[in-house]
Structure formats: C-alpha cells, structure tokens
Amino acid sequence: MxxxxxxxxxxxxxxxxxxxxxxxxxxxxxxxxxxxxxxxxxxxxxxxxxxxxxxxxxxxxxxxxxxxxxxxxxxxxxxxxxxxxxxxxxxxxxxxxxxxxxxxxxxxxxxxxxxxxxxxxxxxxxxxxxxxxxxxxxxxxxxxxxxxxxxxxxxxxxxxxxxxxxxxxxxxxxxxxxxxxxxxxxxxxxxxxxxxxxxxxxxxxxxxARYLDLMGLSRNAPAKVIAEDGILRDKPGFEIDFVSRGSLKGEEIEFQDNVVLMPVRGHWKLEWEGGSATLNPGDTCLLPANFKHLLAPSMTGEASLYRIISNDDPAGPTWTNL
Known part of the structure; x- marks a missing residue:
C-alpha cells in the first residue's frame, strides 16, 4: 500500500x-x-x-x-x-x-x-x-x-x-x-x-471505563476494554482495546479482521511495507484485514489510542444485567 x-x-x-x-x-x-x-x-x-x-x-x-x-x-x-x-x-x-x-x-x-x-x-x-x-x-x-x-x-x-x-x-x-x-x-x-x-x-x-484506569492497565500490554472477556463484558459486533506507550513492544502486528485506530493523546507513527504515516488525536485510520504494520508513539510524553477490531458478533450487546 x-x-x-x-x-x-x-x-x-x-x-x-x-x-x-x-x-x-x-x-x-x-x-x-x-x-x-x-x-x-x-x-x-x-x-x-x-x-x-x-x-x-x-x-x-x-x-x-x-x-x-x-x-x-x-x-x-x-x-x-x-x-x-x-x-x-x-x-x-x-x-x-x-x-x-x-x-x-x-x-x-x-x-x-x-x-x-x-x-x-x-x-x-x-x-x-x-x-x-x-x-x-x-x-x-x-x-x-x-x-x-x-x-x-x-x-x-x-x-x-x-x-x-x-x-x-x-x-x-x-x-x-x-x-x-x-x-x-x-x-x-x-x-x-x-x-x-x-x-x-x-x-x-x-x-x-475510566481513562486513568486504562492507562494503568495498559502499562505492559493493550487493555481489552470491550469484549466478551473484556473490562466491560459485551459482544456488540466489535471489540475495543486501549493502547498506551508501554503496550506495544516494537513488533509487527497483524489482525485477521478490519481495524480502526483512534488516537486520544500523543502522536503515533504507523509503519508498513511501502510507507509510514503519523496519526494525531482525533484522527481516524481504517486498516484492512491481514495488514501487517508497526505502531508506536512518535514523540515523548503521554500517548494513548483506542483500537476497534471487527468480528463476527451480532451488532448489539448480548450480555447485560439490567
């Protein structure tokens, strides 16, 4: 690409x-x-x-x-x-x-x-x-x-x-x-x-889920926020995880489903075979399935983003105690 x-x-x-x-x-x-x-x-x-x-x-x-x-x-x-x-x-x-x-x-x-x-x-x-x-x-x-x-x-x-x-x-x-x-x-x-x-x-x-809690939970690995086994247990038709500076180890990432990256804080460098791009707070990036890439903060300081991943779940919650 x-x-x-x-x-x-x-x-x-x-x-x-x-x-x-x-x-x-x-x-x-x-x-x-x-x-x-x-x-x-x-x-x-x-x-x-x-x-x-x-x-x-x-x-x-x-x-x-x-x-x-x-x-x-x-x-x-x-x-x-x-x-x-x-x-x-x-x-x-x-x-x-x-x-x-x-x-x-x-x-x-x-x-x-x-x-x-x-x-x-x-x-x-x-x-x-x-x-x-x-x-x-x-x-x-x-x-x-x-x-x-x-x-x-x-x-x-x-x-x-x-x-x-x-x-x-x-x-x-x-x-x-x-x-x-x-x-x-x-x-x-x-x-x-x-x-x-x-x-x-x-x-x-x-x-x-509170931002400060997610920052702590994602210190060493992405925090699974919304999923059947997530912090907020649900199956809404997608999964959401939270990534901060310490979550990723500089390794190439690939998902079998579509992924959307949505930075909250800091600037993130997205690299793939063929190029690179910088994502900023408020930007929205759609990655296709099976897309190999590297993702890391491009500057010092606080950095966080939400990552939304598609799956085969139905498009509405199936878990609730209401």
Whole structure:
C-alpha cells in the first residue's frame, strides 16, 4: 500500500466536515448548535446534507459529535451498540424516559458502552467546544434509532418533521412530507412502559471505563476494554482495546479482521511495507484485514489510542444485567 492509498484511509481531525441539521432536534433550543460527523459508514444521520468521509464499513460505523458548552443531544434509544469516548471536554450522559433515571460524567479519554434499548442523551458541561467519538454497531446503524415522544413533538413546534422513511423535512423552508410518506409515529405508552429505567449504580460499573484506569492497565500490554472477556463484558459486533506507550513492544502486528485506530493523546507513527504515516488525536485510520504494520508513539510524553477490531458478533450487546 502506498502512502497515498493509506492517506485515503485516514480521516484527519482538521478535515472533519460537520452537519448541523443531522437530527430532528436541529432547531430545538438547547440542541440547535450540535455538529454531527459521519467518519466511516453511513452513521445515523437523518439529513441528506450529512457528509460521509469513508463509505465502506468494517462491520461497524465511526462517527463523532461536537457541541459548544450547554448544548445537548436529545433523548433517543438504539437497538444496536453505541459506544462513546471523550476526545475533548467534559460531558454528562443521562438516560431514562425523561432523562432522570441515571447519569454519569465523563472526562477526556473515558469510554461509555451505552446499553441498548434505553433512552439516552448527552450534553457538553465543559467550558469549551467539546468532541466525543462514537462507535456504532453493524454496517447499517441508521435503522435502530427511536426518539422519545417529547423530542418529536418539540421538533414539530420548531418546524422539523421526521418521516417514516427516516428523513427530516423542514417546514420553515417550505418542505412537506411526500404523499407516500407518513410522519414518524411516536411510541405508544405500552411500549414506553417496557423500556428499562436503570439507575446510575446499575449502569456505571458495567458500562463505563475510566481513562486513568486504562492507562494503568495498559502499562505492559493493550487493555481489552470491550469484549466478551473484556473490562466491560459485551459482544456488540466489535471489540475495543486501549493502547498506551508501554503496550506495544516494537513488533509487527497483524489482525485477521478490519481495524480502526483512534488516537486520544500523543502522536503515533504507523509503519508498513511501502510507507509510514503519523496519526494525531482525533484522527481516524481504517486498516484492512491481514495488514501487517508497526505502531508506536512518535514523540515523548503521554500517548494513548483506542483500537476497534471487527468480528463476527451480532451488532448489539448480548450480555447485560439490567
């Protein structure tokens, strides 16, 4: 693989292209400054304006959300896995029918494997623009999102209507639902009553891993974060491990499945037969299966990254105590 071919597999943080109309709450006060990024795969955007950086999927999707302080993402639920790690800022994640069942605050580098089938939302509670990176289960992550009824109702009050085809229509711009497309139905009260309302005590120990803990655990070898036998035991359609400076021993690495590298801190040098590249915090690099490579920090100081590996697991968690 030539350096030019590899560069086509790297999405640089500074080149990310946001969409500000990606979701139904794009006009709702408090949520109208969100930026959605679709990095690998089609993601879950409801807008035709969403830019997709790399369309081929390795068995999962990679995306990101950028928000200024006090901006929030509205309550929704997923049937496929949704994992976030904080790249920049300080974030509060909350869940439940009204967002009051539980919450957790995540700092930079922390990771949250949000349980499927519960309403969840998040907001930037830091003082500057923040960014969280997302891993979504399955090649098609767009079909498993359902909004809380109040989100759909609030959006309609501000001119946005979601069709059953999963597309948004902005009545403020004169758009109307096509004749053959009905509005998205809200969940019935019977269905709403079946959605779990786990507490923070139930969720945090099983689904949250802290950056400082992972730095310690990866001192001599990569820490397996999300896997059937990982720190957060799960089978969401991929595995995630955490790599820091001492994890790798300068040996050539090869995986039989696709791999995505996502640096958190420091600069990492990727070398292979045919070239090399430097990966920086916020960059996303897609490596093909059976790709032999060397990976090591390129500078002194703190260095860490998340490594996402595809596998044959289904695209949703199969382990839970909720």
């Amino acid at each position: 030539t350096p030019t071919e590899m560069e086509a597999r790297i999405v640089r943080y500074g080149e990310l292209m946001p969409c500000k109309t990606a979701f139904i709450d794009a006009h709702t006060p408090g949520s109208d400054q969100k930026e959605n990024f679709t990095i690998i795969g089609g993601g879950v955007s409801e807008s035709a304006d969403q830019h997709v950086h790399i369309r081929d999927t390795p068995g999962f999707n990679i995306g990101a959300a950028g928000q200024p302080p006090k901006c929030r993402n509205s309550l929704h639920t997923h049937t496929t896995a949704e994992v976030f790690f904080v790249l920049k800022g300080r974030w509060r994640f909350f869940w439940g029918r009204w967002g009051t069942a539980g919450e957790v605050t995540l700092e930079e580098g922390d990771i949250f494997n949000i349980p499927t089938g519960i309403f969840r939302g998040f907001e930037n509670i830091g003082t500057d623009y923040g960014m969280i990176m997302a891993v979504l289960g399955g090649d098609d992550a767009g079909g498993g999102v359902t909004w809380a009824p109040q989100v759909i109702e609030d959006a309609a009050d501000h001119g946005l209507v979601l069709g059953e085809n999963g597309r948004l229509y902005d009545t403020k711009q004169g758009q109307e639902l096509p004749d053959n497309v009905a509005p998205m139905k809200t969940l019935t009260e019977d269905l709403l009553e079946r959605i779990p309302e786990p507490t923070s005590t139930e969720v945090i120990p099983q689904y949250v």
